[in-house]
Amino acid sequence: MLTSSNIIDEIHICPNCGQKMACCQAPPIHVGDGLGWGSEYLFICLNDNCPLFLNGWEHCEIDYGHSASYRYMELPGSRESNVMMVAGKDAFKGSVVDKNELSRQDKRQKKIAGAVADLQGAEAAGNFAPALYLACEEAANLSDRRRAITILAKIAGPEIIDPLRNHKFRDPALEAESNTAIKAILERHYLRECPHCYELIKMRAKKCKHCGSEIA
Ligand SMILES: [Zn+2]
Numbered sequence: 258m259l260t261s262s263n264i265i266d267e268i269h270i271c272p273n274c275g276q277k278m279a280c281c282q283a284p285p286i287h288v289g290d291g292l293g294w295g296s297e298y299l300f301i302c303l304n305d306n307c308p309l310f311l312n313g314w315e316h317c318e319i320d321y322g323h324s325a326s327y328r329y330m331e332l333p334g335s336r337e338s339n340v341m342m343v344a345g346k347d348a349f350k351g352s353v354v355d356k357n358e359l360s361r362q363d364k365r366q367k368k369i370a371g372a373v374a375d376l377q378g379a380e381a382a383g384n385f386a387p388a389l390y391l392a393c394e395e396a397a398n399l400s401d402r403r404r405a406i407t408i409l410a411k412i413a414g415p416e417i418i419d420p421l422r423n424h425k426f427r428d429p430a431l432e433a434e435s436n437t438a439i440k441a442i443l444e445r446h447y448l449r450e451c452p453h454c455y456e457l458i459k460m461r462a463k464k465c466k467h468c469g470s471e472i473a
């Protein structure tokens with residue numbers, strides 16, 4: 258399998274202009290249109306003086322009647338090539354992959370894989386750290402995150418409530434599961450959240466010890 262670090266080290270030279278091509282993030286694929294390059298990254302010639310790009314304007318004007326041109330593209334790990342239609346000079350320039358960013362992503366994926374591997378043992382040991390990390394890691398698999406939240410509900414204490422509440426879940430269903438886990442943890446510790454200041458108080462408190470509000 259091609260890892261992202263292998264990919265960025267590939268050298269692709271544009272046959273039209275002889276310049277080194279840029280490694281770009283592939284454009285998002287619309288579900289159902291059957292398109293997609295089967296790769297997260299594409300090598301694209303972003304040279305504004307590339308003959309393919311320079312001549313493309315005229316060609317597109319004649320063939321399609323609108324202002325567009327082409328950029329030469331190759332897929333990683335191959336010399337399979339194609340052209341991408343672009344509406345201006347800046348297309349793809351914002352999606353050039355930065356090597357440091359890629360190595361950060363690699364590290365993040367390794368950390369996720371490590372936490373997933375630790376999950377089982379951590380649950381047995383009562384260590385909630387990998388589960389909390391996964392629950393709040395948007396780049397992890399949904400199924401691993403759901404499993405992590407289930408584990409938190411079983412073994413974690415009230416200290417994880419703030420991190421969970423403060424995390425912006427992109428998936429509303431996962432957020433609902435997180436709220437269910439919080440409820441289970443609160444009940445297990447005979448606690449509830451003050452409806453006024455959100456500090457934790459005893460289930461049977463009549464007055465919040467933090468903000469002084471009367472609790473119904
Ligand atoms: Zn070129």
Ligand SMILES: [Zn+2]
Pocket residue numbers: 451452453454455456465466467468469470
């Ligand atoms: Zn309060």
